Amino acid sequence: MxxxxxxxxxxxxxxxxxxxxxxxxxIPRKYGTEDELYMIEAHTLNLIGDKIKTNTTEIAEITHRTKSAVSQMMDKLIKKELAFKYRNPDNYRELTIELTPKGQLVYEYHKKLDKEEFGNYLKDLERFTIEDFQKIITLLNLINERTKSTLHEKA
Structure with a gap:
């Protein structure tokens, strides 16, 4: 070929x-609480949990979403009592976002779930070397960069 x-x-x-x-x-799922969450919500909670404190601008940049879309997501997470926001004392115009204790439970549950799932994938991928994975990462990064470039050209 x-x-x-x-x-x-x-x-x-x-x-x-x-x-x-x-x-x-x-498909909505439960991540250690009674709340059904879509994966994008769980991943948003992961971003907040990883950062400890963040804001909508930072999340929008990381996820390549608009600040408006992130704000809507945050409103859903706040309504579910998984996150909260407050004015940054150093910059009154900025809202800081953190996890609630319930959001922290989801964060920890999801991290544990990812570790288990990724471990299962790794068992299926034992024949691949670290170098194989590194080549795939390089390839996918190049494809992602080209795709993003094309998106910016069309915008």
């Missing part, structure tokens, strides 16, 4: 992976 054919197969596989992940993310 030629390099071009293999690359097309790779891209089709990436598109299929993207569709599978999108479907998986659309």
């Amino acid at each position: 030629e390099k071009e054919e293999i690359f097309y197969e790779l891209m089709e596989t990436l598109f299929e992976t993207s569709r599978s992940i999108s479907t998986y993310e659309s």
